[in-house]
Amino acid sequence: MGRYDALLVVSFGGPEKPDDVMPFLENVVRGRGVPRERLLEVEHHYQGVGGVSPINQQCRDLIEALRPEVGLPIYWGNRNWHPFLTDTMREMAADGVTRAAAFITAAYSSYSSCRQYLDDIARARAEVPGAPEVVRLRHYYGHPGFIAAMADHTREAVDRLPEEHRETARLVFTAHSIPVSMAASAGPAGGAYEAQLRAAAAMVAGDRPFDLVWQSRSGPPHVPWLEPDVCDHLRALRAAGTEAVVLVPIGFVSDHMEVVYDLDTEAADVAREVGLHLTRAATAGTHPRFVSMVRELLDEPEPAACPALCCPAPARRPAP
Template sequence: MAYDAFLLVSFGGPEGQEDVLPFLENVTRGRGIPAERLEAVAGHYRHFGGVSPINAQNRALLEALRPHLDLPIYWGNRNWHPFLEDAVRQMRDDGVRHALAFVTSPFGSNSSCRQYQDDIARAREAVGPDAPVIDKIRHFHDHPLYVESHAAAVRAALETLPSRLSARLVFTAHSIPTAMNDASGPGGVGRYRAQLLETAALVAAAAAPELDWDLVWQSRSGPPQVPWLEPDVNDHLEALSAAGVREVVVSPIGFISDHLEVIWDLDNEARDTAAKLGLVFARAATPGTDPRFVTMIRQLVDERVLAHSNVRHALGTVPTWDFCPADCCVSPKRV
């Protein structure tokens, strides 16, 4: 299929103290989040000077990609500058007709996939009838190079422990409401959790097949009466300590870069929990600009551009597809 541009689509983040609340208001618009909850989350950003690392990490990823792609590169965010609508407008003005979008989430759910597709549709509608057609690249949770970039980081983290043979691997991802997970596949098959379990198993097998591992969750933000995926990473660390575990490697396989939810929820909160419990704690890196991850993106582009070749880089059995079915990752009813 012919494409004439590459579009990076991401969440976005504030880049100064004055950006924090407007950014959070964009993130939570229409969800009825109390002001005190926004202030609590704002404190996480203010701890780092009001700057989320995610925009700088996206800029670094784009620079790493430029030598590997033969397409003009654009970048648009859901919640902060550069906004997706502005990127689509620039693409139209530059004469782009058919772009391929890489979304910075490997997994399928309403918040990590369907909402981005809806964002793209709204941006195209706002730009008008001359807006380029934009196709989203498939999920890549089981791509060999995604798995290996995380596995290499786990191996490096294990090397920092006094005795790696007694360590436990703890894989984390962003928790979502259980209803959203249940709706994260055609016919409601719970694809989000299934994909993450597959990624965790593949990374563990590649990094340290002799060690036990668990998949847990972080960054919950919903009201207490709404069930979310559990256990929380901090609760799980307490359970491991009570069971006699003394060393842990925490690997954020649900994330492609060390943005704020990684460095706050893991490097601050989970690390503090481990210290209180007397656990030796090592946090594995995310892919970021790892050359394997950059090569993976190029391979995903090649898969779509050279669709006739039938080359598909995948290690798992949880299905992915180039064009999502209409009943995939639908929005669950609010409780």
């Protein structure tokens, strides 16, 4: 840890009051041509829970859990909402920070879970005279701390099922769907996003059979995204005779809106509709092994920088 004089927690960000919701969503989709109707639909999801995303509070909780572990000043910057990365970079420069390690709250390789974060860090540094050097800690989807946290939460979710369904319950791991073109280009060799998710799911599942499915699609209908969708998959499992499912949001490290709405609301509604027993595992959150994982990452040799062409942005197809 002596190589760094601060830890920077970098996250997605989220609204914290109803008036924040639309400006936040506009930040998220800027330049992507997302129809206004889609933004209004997603705004309705946020307003349904009071206009507050859980993600910012979960970042605060993680930072408080990290303080006694890492022994470094901890800063926090978001890509899409306050505290913005540029403001945090100014604070770090004013405090005399010269070299910080960045822990990104996304465990996998893809444009949206890796390259966009790196680009936003670089943009924030370029806007702040005297900004510190920032070294991103490595991807941690396979780290024993992350796997142990998710395995514990999965066991707890299995135990919440009626006893007669615990042994036969199907584990269904979920992650944010992304465009097929983005998934194919993720990582130096391509295809890393899905491969990393399958590897993490297999480690958490152990000897139990499992499926990997997708959620939170937000792109236009003419652009192919990873499938099957979690709700479609639940219907298919029930039609095939499955009686109980445990959803495991392996693609997320905190219970933010994609988990709260897409799984706890939409998927839960489908399960009730088709008569499927359903529980959902918690995300890693502030599990002690996940928290200690961050300190272990800080103690590792400094990771190599990502290649310049790693995880490029997806090709944008014109609407038909």
